[in-house]
Amino acid sequence: MALDGSAPRRYAEAMFDLAQAAKSVEAYRASLDRLGPAFDAATIRALRDPGVPLAARRAAAAAATASEPEDVRSLIRLLVERDRIALLAGIAEAYGRLVDRRDGTREARITTAVAIEAAHRATYIAELERKSGGRIRATFHVDPALLGGATVQIGDRLVDASLAGQLNALRVQLAS
Amino acid sequence: MATTSEITNIITAQIKGFQGHAGSADVGTVVEIGDGIARVHGLAGCMASELLDFGDGVFGLAFNLEEDTVSAIVLGDYTGIKEGGVVRTTGRIVETPVGDALIGRVVDPLGRPVDGKGPIATTASRPADVVAPGVIMRKNVDTPLQTGIKAIDAMIPIGRGQRELIIGDRQTGKTAVAIDAIINQKGTGVICIYVAIGQKESSVAKIVATLEEHGAMEHTIVVIAGSSSPATLQYLAPFSGCAMGEFFRDRGGNALVVYDDLSKHAWAYRQVSLLTRRPPGREAYPGDVFYLHSRLLERAARLSEENGGGSLTALPIIETQANDISAYIPTNVISITDGQIFLETDLFNQGIRPAINVGISVSRVGGDAQVKAMKTVSGRLKLDMAQFRELAAFAQFGSDLDKVTQAQLRRGERLTEILKQHQYGPVPVEKQVAIIFAGTNGFLDDVPVARVRDFERDLYRSMDTQAQGVGAAIKKEGKLTPEIEKSLRAMLDEFKKAHSYAAAA
Numbered sequence: 196m197a198l199d200g201s202a203p204r205r206y207a208e209a210m211f212d213l214a215q216a217a218k219s220v221e222a223y224r225a226s227l228d229r230l231g232p233a234f235d236a237a238t239i240r241a242l243r244d245p246g247v248p249l250a251a252r253r254a255a256a257a258a259a260t261a262s263e264p265e266d267v268r269s270l271i272r273l274l275v276e277r278d279r280i281a282l283l284a285g286i287a288e289a290y291g292r293l294v295d296r297r298d299g300t301r302e303a304r305i306t307t308a309v310a311i312e313a314a315h316r317a318t319y320i321a322e323l324e325r326k327s328g329g330r331i332r333a334t335f336h337v338d339p340a341l342l343g344g345a346t347v348q349i350g351d352r353l354v355d356a357s358l359a360g361q362l363n364a365l366r367v368q369l370a371s
Numbered sequence: 372m373a374t375t376s377e378i379t380n381i382i383t384a385q386i387k388g389f390q391g392h393a394g395s396a397d398v399g400t401v402v403e404i405g406d407g408i409a410r411v412h413g414l415a416g417c418m419a420s421e422l423l424d425f426g427d428g429v430f431g432l433a434f435n436l437e438e439d440t441v442s443a444i445v446l447g448d449y450t451g452i453k454e455g456g457v458v459r460t461t462g463r464i465v466e467t468p469v470g471d472a473l474i475g476r477v478v479d480p481l482g483r484p485v486d487g488k489g490p491i492a493t494t495a496s497r498p499a500d501v502v503a504p505g506v507i508m509r510k511n512v513d514t515p516l517q518t519g520i521k522a523i524d525a526m527i528p529i530g531r532g533q534r535e536l537i538i539g540d541r542q543t544g545k546t547a548v549a550i551d552a553i554i555n556q557k558g559t560g561v562i563c564i565y566v567a568i569g570q571k572e573s574s575v576a577k578i579v580a581t582l583e584e585h586g587a588m589e590h591t592i593v594v595i596a597g598s599s600s601p602a603t604l605q606y607l608a609p610f611s612g613c614a615m616g617e618f619f620r621d622r623g624g625n626a627l628v629v630y631d632d633l634s635k636h637a638w639a640y641r642q643v644s645l646l647t648r649r650p651p652g653r654e655a656y657p658g659d660v661f662y663l664h665s666r667l668l669e670r671a672a673r674l675s676e677e678n679g680g681g682s683l684t685a686l687p688i689i690e691t692q693a694n695d696i697s698a699y700i701p702t703n704v705i706s707i708t709d710g711q712i713f714l715e716t717d718l719f720n721q722g723i724r725p726a727i728n729v730g731i732s733v734s735r736v737g738g739d740a741q742v743k744a745m746k747t748v749s750g751r752l753k754l755d756m757a758q759f760r761e762l763a764a765f766a767q768f769g770s771d772l773d774k775v776t777q778a779q780l781r782r783g784e785r786l787t788e789i790l791k792q793h794q795y796g797p798v799p800v801e802k803q804v805a806i807i808f809a810g811t812n813g814f815l816d817d818v819p820v821a822r823v824r825d826f827e828r829d830l831y832r833s834m835d836t837q838a839q840g841v842g843a844a845i846k847k848e849g850k851l852t853p854e855i856e857k858s859l860r861a862m863l864d865e866f867k868k869a870h871s872y873a874a875a876a
Contacts, residue, residue: 201438348398350415351397351398351399351413351414351415351416352395352396352397352398352416353395353396353397353398353459354394354395355394355395355396360394364389364394365386365389368385368389369382369385369386
């Protein structure tokens with residue numbers, strides 16, 4: 196999670212407005228989520244290289260994003276021109292958050308000690324959605340250090356139902 | 372001492388009774404750490420001044436709440452905190468342990484003992500930073516807090532619940548005044564808290580040794596955040612010390628807290644404020660440095676009888692640079708407090724110790740609290756001293772002065788002499804009354820200046836042995852009734868007949 200200040204959020208808000216006007220919020224999101232990781236450090240460095248004429252860089256970026264929606268391509272061009280292409284990943288992330296907020300979807304990070312099967316995952320998500328009263332987009336992670344149980348983080352709220360967490364609580368209680 | 376099996380039983384019981392349930396907290400990630408400041412991403416539900424758990428027993432204080440991040444000041448060792456580490460909210464604010472078990476101990480601002488005398492057996496704790504008692508809870512200052520220092524008790528009296536600033540350059544005896552005041556509280560039931568902020572550990576060790584030597588640690592708590600402590604702890608120290616004092620105040624007791632010194636506290640606050648990117652103001656102090664000190668000192672209070680009638684007296688200390696009391700922090704604290712005691716290098720070097728400039732030192736509320744007997748004699752003392760100061764400057768130019776002027780100068784010199792006092796030698800109020808009475812009523816006028824202190828010493832000795840009645844009467848009555856005044860005069864006449872100071876020894 197980068198601390199780029201408010202710039203990525205401003206761009207994301209602008210994109211979101213455009214997307215709503217064009218009624219293609221999800222399409223833009225898919226496009227930005229594709230492009231975010233695609234513009235890796237090496238690509239960004241190349242696109243910011245002052246040794247290459249701006250027109251060439253702009254053309255390269257345009258060629259690489261030929262299949263993307265028009266507004267997204269304009270965004271890329273603007274970012275290359277303003278030398279802010281490094282913000283793209285942050286913009287994609289902020290855009291995703293804006294869409295989630297509109298939909299009432301929340302990001303949940305579920306960490307378990309052992310990997311859980313796909314069937315159980317659905318139950319997990321359904322239960323979480325029931326509890327939190329909103330839609331949940333979950334990512335599953337495995338951390339053997341938890342020993343057992345699970346931790347669920349929704350937004351900044353962390354619910355620790357792991358064995359490691361309980362053992363730690365017991366340790367604190369005994370030590371005090 | 373618990374045996375091994377007992378300890379095992381206790382642990383077994385705790386494990387059996389352990390209720391494992393899912394804990395829930397707001398979490399964030401450390402994105403930046405350094406200089407005792409952590410920037411934490413996330414923590415959306417964090418409250419201002421909330422205690423944050425960095426794990427491994429390290430805690431922090433939420434200082435700035437920003438759009439995406441929280442700036443926290445880490446209390447204690449921050450070297451174990453890594454970027455990417457998890458931070459949790461606790462729902463609590465910074466607390467410090469309080470209670471009788473702390474008396475006689477040396478602790479850090481979080482109440483952890485640093486004197487090697489084992490753990491502190493107390494379960495009570497109080498928030499370090501709380502709002503001061505309001506108007507309804509208070510009562511005016513009406514009981515004296517005797518410092519045992521003649522110049523202060525006579526001319527700049529301090530009452531219980533007052534805030535009296537001690538201000539002066541370095542090496543003028545500011546701490547000495549405070550330490551004398553602490554020593555003099557022995558046997559009065561006043562619990563003293565000495566808060567050392569940003570001082571050399573060696574100086575504090577010396578102070579603790581001095582207090583122990585004079586039996587004053589039995590009613591004293593020392594809170595130390597030395598110069599090697601993180602600025603965050605130095606910032607917290609006076610608030611913790613004050614919370615410890617409030618415990619005694621709120622249960623109807625009396626406490627005295629010394630903040631030594633608030634200039635360094637302001638520096639520590641300036642450091643954490645600048646590091647957390649709060650905008651700098653005058654002298655680079657943050658804009659709320661006045662409020663920082665005013666809310667701290669406002670907690671010194673005399674509570675009304677309905678609220679237990681307890682008191683917390685504060686003696687903040689400020690160090691000036693080259694007698695400049697118009698610098699930012701000195702003017703702030705002068706305006707917050709109920710008076711100030713000025714100590715001056717020049718007076719100190721002239722041998723006037725304590726080096727109190729009685730001309731510009733004031734106590735705005737202590738007069739009401741003064742013992743009546745002292746009030747009677749000190750009125751004359753103030754007048755005589757004021758006249759002396761006026762004449763002394765003028766008299767340097769010529770020697771052919773009229774009789775009245777010479778008499779006034781003579782009187783003033785002797786009064787100056789009796790206001791001198793040895794360090795760690797507090798004088799009980801009845802003796803103070805007797806010597807000041809002697810000085811202002813001309814009993815000392817024929818004693819050579821160099822022998823005044825011998826006179827004083829012998830008078831005290833005589834009051835302890837032959838003339839115990841007079842001292843006891845002053846102490847009991849608290850005021851100079853005509854009979855007591857008569858017996859005081861008689862005692863002094865008697866004393867002067869028995870002792871001769873005419874020729875300098």
